[in-house]
Amino acid sequence: MKYICPVCGWTYDEEEGAPEYDVAPGTKFEDLPFEACPLCGFELSGFTKE
Secondary structure, eight states: OEEEOTTTOOEEETTTBBGGGTBOTTOOGGGOSOSBOTTTOOBGGGOEEO
């Protein structure tokens, strides 16, 4: 599943993780170690699913 920030377009792909933020591949969106978009600060609860 992919999740996209509607403000800046940053995309989190659960299969790929986010190595630039030390998030391992396979990490579920709800288990991310931050509560807001790491680029713009928009709340994760407002991300759209793809």
